[in-house]
Amino acid sequence: MSDAERSGERIPRNFITDIIDSDLKEGRVDHVATRFPPEPNGYLHIGHAKSICLNFGLARDYGGTCNMRFDDTNPVKEDMEYIESIKRDVNWLGFKWNNLCHSSDYFDRLYGYAVELINQGLAYVDEQSPEQIHDTRGTLTAPGKESPYRNRSPEENLKLFEMMRDGKFAEGKACLRAKINMASPFMCMRDPVIYRIRFATHELTGDKWCIYPMYDFTHCISDAIEGITHSICTLEFQDNRRLYDWVLDHISIDHEHRPHQYEMSRLNLEYSITSKRKLNLLVEKGLVDGWDDPRLTTISGLRRRGYTPASIREFCRRIGVTKQENTIEISALESCIREDLNANAPRAMAVLRPLRLVIDNYGRDGTDVTSVTCPNHPDKPEMGSRQVSFGKELFIEQEDFREEANKQFKRLKLGHEVRLRNAYVVKAVSCEKDSAGNVTCVHCEAVPGTLGANVEGHKPKGVIHWVDAADCCRCKVILYKNLFKVPNPGAAEDFLATVDPESKTEIQDAALERSLENAKPGDSWQFERQGYFCADSKNSKPGAPVFNLTVALRDTRKAQA
Numbered sequence: 141m142s143d144a145e146r147s148g149e150r151i152p153r154n155f156i157t158d159i160i161d162s163d164l165k166e167g168r169v170d171h172v173a174t175r176f177p178p179e180p181n182g183y184l185h186i187g188h189a190k191s192i193c194l195n196f197g198l199a200r201d202y203g204g205t206c207n208m209r210f211d212d213t214n215p216v217k218e219d220m221e222y223i224e225s226i227k228r229d230v231n232w233l234g235f236k237w238n239n240l241c242h243s244s245d246y247f248d249r250l251y252g253y254a255v256e257l258i259n260q261g262l263a264y265v266d267e268q269s270p271e272q273i274h275d276t277r278g279t280l281t282a283p284g285k286e287s288p289y290r291n292r293s294p295e296e297n298l299k300l301f302e303m304m305r306d307g308k309f310a311e312g313k314a315c316l317r318a319k320i321n322m323a324s325p326f327m328c329m330r331d332p333v334i335y336r337i338r339f340a341t342h343e344l345t346g347d348k349w350c351i352y353p354m355y356d357f358t359h360c361i362s363d364a365i366e367g368i369t370h371s372i373c374t375l376e377f378q379d380n381r382r383l384y385d386w387v388l389d390h391i392s393i394d395h396e397h398r399p400h401q402y403e404m405s406r407l408n409l410e411y412s413i414t415s416k417r418k419l420n421l422l423v424e425k426g427l428v429d430g431w432d433d434p435r436l437t438t439i440s441g442l443r444r445r446g447y448t449p450a451s452i453r454e455f456c457r458r459i460g461v462t463k464q465e466n467t468i469e470i471s472a473l474e475s476c477i478r479e480d481l482n483a484n485a486p487r488a489m490a491v492l493r494p495l496r497l498v499i500d501n502y503g504r505d506g507t508d509v510t511s512v513t514c515p516n517h518p519d520k521p522e523m524g525s526r527q528v529s530f531g532k533e534l535f536i537e538q539e540d541f542r543e544e545a546n547k548q549f550k551r552l553k554l555g556h557e558v559r560l561r562n563a564y565v566v567k568a569v570s571c572e573k574d575s576a577g578n579v580t581c582v583h584c585e586a587v588p589g590t591l592g593a594n595v596e597g598h599k600p601k602g603v604i605h606w607v608d609a610a611d612c613c614r615c616k617v618i619l620y621k622n623l624f625k626v627p628n629p630g631a632a633e634d635f636l637a638t639v640d641p642e643s644k645t646e647i648q649d650a651a652l653e654r655s656l657e658n659a660k661p662g663d664s665w666q667f668e669r670q671g672y673f674c675a676d677s678k679n680s681k682p683g684a685p686v687f688n689l690t691v692a693l694r695d696t697r698k699a700q701a
């Protein structure tokens with residue numbers, strides 16, 4: 141059983157579940173078989189998560205099957221690294237496939253079906269150049285022009301197609317086209333190319349083939365071979381459904397479970413890119429630290445950022461499945477991880493920009509504890525507690541101290557009191573400064589009797605976090621903002637120019653409580669009053685963790701607006 145099954149999750153009703161319900165009721169199908177069909181030309185992104193949650197989720201909810209299918213028909217762009225990363229990401233999201241398939245498993249059968257079309261006079265070898273084919277397609281208002289090679293006999297086409305297969309034509313010198321209708325109002329029906337020549341070594345079939353089938357021809361046949369009942373894709377393939385059906389109508393494949401294509405809207409997410417091609421550019425140009433850069437909304441980037449599989453599944457559940465194109469606010473994704481970590485992440489104290497605080501009366505007046513007990517979660521006593529080292533010299537956040545401030549400033553200011561989280565109430569009595577006038581140290585007095593207790597007359601409103609300067613872990617913490625400066629980078633003329641060079645801030649020498657020193661890569665905490673952070677899986681070393689900001693405690697964008 142997979143995680144997503146164990147958790148008892150279900151897809152909320154949508155137009156596709158309506159279709160399935162009626163198909164089952166009317167007896168058009170007696171089971172549900174779906175597939176997730178990525179092209180292995182990059183890493184998966186959040187848009188794919190929507191498709192994964194839907195396809196695997198339908199199989200789960202209806203007791204059906206979902207195949208993992210690599211749509212590997214373009215050897216030029218595909219790579220084993222991508223295949224491995226995609227498998228890992230799907231499993232990590234909590235799903236298990238029934239069969240692991242590749243379009244390339246069907247190359248022999250696809251070739252056979254192409255021959256069938258040729259024999260029926262429904263496909264021909266075109267020797268026009270790709271440019272000529274493109275230029276004679278026509279437009280939305282004008283019909284295309286028929287190829288001078290369109291009316292060759294099946295015998296001649298068969299011979300030429302075999303020559304294509306045998307490497308007798310150079311790339312671009314011939315292709316196989318379906319003979320449909322050059323005047324069709326649907327461009328995809330104007331004699332679409334169904335096979336092209338590529339002298340490239342395929343990851344799985346090696347050099348066996350130098351002709352490769354195109355998506356529209358391959359997909360429907362692969363669906364039929366696998367017995368897929370509901371083949372779900374995104375809206376830009378709406379017109380292609382005609383070609384999907386045309387191919388299946390004209391080949392001899394068993395129609396017992398005739399697959400049908402359904403289209404849903406793509407997931408578009410603000411401030412992010414959901415195109416493998418563009419993500420690849422960011423990686424290639426070195427604008428990000430690999431496909432798993434924590435600023436990317438790739439599945440691997442989100443994982444490294446600290447997102448949990450459950451939070452991504454919950455996001456996909458909330459956005460739903462419709463036919464309306466829209467763009468989801470990034471805050472919708474952030475809410476999901478914030479809610480998950482708020483419920484589940486242990487708390488810890490971390491000072492990102494340390495300022496020394498000295499308790500002048502430490503060791504007197506009963507203010508001499510060397511450690512304090514801190515609950516790991518304020519609402520979950522079952523998560524236990526830990527001892528955090530305490531002493532005369534602490535670190536607090538620079539921004540938590542001001543020499544003077546108005547009433548709105550609830551933190552520490554000279555002459556006033558603040559509570560140190562889980563420890564004493566302290567009063568700031570003086571501060572030291574460097575020659576530039578920057579405060580370098582705050583001197584305080586601890587109020588006796590305030591350790592874990594209230595004392596009349598000493599009930600400050602503010603609480604600040606701290607760590608013991610003499611016993612803490614110094615390490616790197618990385619803060620992130622949106623990678624792009626504009627909400628819709630995908631629409632920008634030069635999307636690379638919309639990358640925000642300040643989207644990443646490295647803090648070299650944060651001070652964290654000692655318990656975080658041996659953080660396991662991937663583990664998450666709430667750093668109290670700061671946000672949720674996770675130990676980086678690439679750069680953390682035993683005893684020297686690096687932390688990534690997953691998400692702030694609150695949606696500050698909203699607050700500013």
Ligand code: ATP
Nearest residue numbers: 177178179187188190191373374406407414415416
């Ligand atoms: P890309 O441009 O990133 O390569 P694609 O659609 O070409 O996107 P595929 O690898 O072919 O990517 O997609 C695998 C499956 O994921 C397809 O069924 C596709 O419809 C779906 N998918 C891809 N992107 C999105 C998205 N943004 N929202 C929903 N589904 C998506």
Ligand code: MG
Nearest residue numbers: 178179181416
């Ligand atoms: Mg694609």
